[in-house]
Amino acid sequence: MDRQEGRSRKRHRGQGRVTLADVARQAGVAPITVSRALNTPGRVSEAVKARVDAAVEALGYVPNLIAGGLAAAGTRVIPVIVPSLAILTFIEVIDAIQKRLEAAGYQMLLATTDWDLDREAGLVDTVLGYSPSGVILTGLRHHPRVITRLKEWGRPVVEIMEVGEDPIDMNVGVDGLALGRAMARHLLDKGYRRIVFAGSHLGHDYRAAQRLEGHQQALAEAGLPQGPVLEYAEPASYAVGARALADLLAMTPRPDAVACSNDILASGILLAASKQGIRIPDELAVGGYLGLPLAEHLSPPLTTLAVARSDMGRQAAELLLQRLEGMTPAEPVRDLGFTLVEGGST
Amino acid sequence: MDRQEGRSRKRHRGQGRVTLADVARQAGVAPITVSRALNTPGRVSEAVKARVDAAVEALGYVPNLIAGGLAAAGTRVIPVIVPSLAILTFIEVIDAIQKRLEAAGYQMLLATTDWDLDREAGLVDTVLGYSPSGVILTGLRHHPRVITRLKEWGRPVVEIMEVGEDPIDMNVGVDGLALGRAMARHLLDKGYRRIVFAGSHLGHDYRAAQRLEGHQQALAEAGLPQGPVLEYAEPASYAVGARALADLLAMTPRPDAVACSNDILASGILLAASKQGIRIPDELAVGGYLGLPLAEHLSPPLTTLAVARSDMGRQAAELLLQRLEGMTPAEPVRDLGFTLVEGGST
DNA sequence: TGGTCTTTGGGTAGCGCTACCATTTTGATG
């Protein structure tokens, strides 16, 4: 007889993987005891714990998290839903989330909405089908169904990137209006008056649109008329930045400064300017948002409002984990703020 | 009596979610029929299919994929294991994989190894605990246990980035040695003779080390001695590129060309050169690998060996999906090759 | 010493779904 003898009579499926029952047999204890030894070691004696560990080691047991999830509801999976991966903005955040979650024994399920709130709603439905332990999603605006479902779902939810009133559960991000205001004010302080806002994808990226709104507010507060807006339909890229530069130079009156909806666009402008010999900031000042790594390596370095994106990801994961461990996080809504990094492009 | 009356007697857990049994009751059919209507619509009559769809709609049923996974083994999750997200190289690949998988109704579980094959082995064990439908992992070198486990696991596995002999299952990538050779040859063809290889993280990033090996081979084939190597311990970044430029300029004899282990490093060198007024390629020619988007926007644009990373991701997902649908992919091992994009930096 | 409380381990019954097999219904065929 071989290792399978103890199985149930039919065994019409199953992949021959070592199961918890196998470990229990090897260790001479009940399956439930093995479960406890592995999940709540404090509830079993040292001796049993050691026997179980030895059996696990000997058999090469790897828990079937699916089965555990079905029984316990909660699979140690955290779906992270973001608009897009093609945009560098989210990468650092995701990376930080992933690192922190993985360190705590959770896995990240990554999904993208392509900036579409209906798609987001569908994705939320789908990922809830995995009985995740918690959810991280982007922004505070969602399909009403998403909000209802997640609220009654009752497990930890973190909304990232944006902060504001009335999150579904917890929230870590920055104030988009404040970002927009701060950059406009900076440009005004520097003496620029013909300030354009260049934005990509504003119809979809409502957080970029918030920055524009803040921008316009600041101009209004300074007693200036609303600034012109250059808008591009596609997502931000260096290539769009190059087009934006051309468009800016063609405007009359010629603008003296541009605030870009993000660093990618701004970097594209700087790169194109450098290629064409446009002097920055003398001929055109350029400001960005979000503080991507490239910004400081351009010449001149880009003036940007840096947001601590890694920190945002880390804190989002941290909040989630705290709640998963039964704690009540001190500050479930966190505005991480931003820093003006003057690079010389303004 | 309310909607719960039909439940089993105890119901000590469960979250009140609509289950397949609820749908069956509403549609007046057996649960198994609902399962079929949803998963293999061809096996039920039109009428039943319609009734089930109506019930699903009415109740807002969302399948519990965990339960399905337990029963059927296969959760429509595809773990994707890469060394790091902090490196742009992988982002486009991941993005493409994710898009293709999501379109087919699969979710991507993303995990990072931090370039450590032991960690990778642990991660493979963990993610197999989710009964995934398939697995995508990076490179062809793995812990022996990973290879054994995945081979006997029997479900589709794709190894990406690198191509070579004897993959675990399927393989899409490029030949690292050929990349290294091609760049060295290009630099030689251009007349450069004092060629340095600058690499980041070569101890961990063995694919970058392969490029170095190819580089040295090409020099040897040209009858030249092995070229000097500048090596940095940390992962590639623009900042490392800036340091590399300084180190290159300090070398005697002063090199006339540098092949960089990837585009990030090369871009860092170009950006720093631009800042310092070093003329590229007159004072120093710079070549990169992998073809990141930034490369073409630098001035001069970076000469790079472009790899179709989106395509790689798409094809990896495609191979996996074909196998999941029972097909036998025509070419389970694919060398995607690369293109020399001459930007002017060489 | 008896009683209560606390640990420690086990038995049982599902979590929600689908594989397997059995049964019923339909349709084709001679």
Next chain:
DNA sequence: CATCAAAATGGTAGCGCTACCCAAAGACCA
């Protein structure tokens, strides 16, 4: 119209694990 194959539907039994409850054994107190 009987006969048989094919299609459609249902019943049953798990997938591997853990929540809930209980029993036994020790710890502690009066």
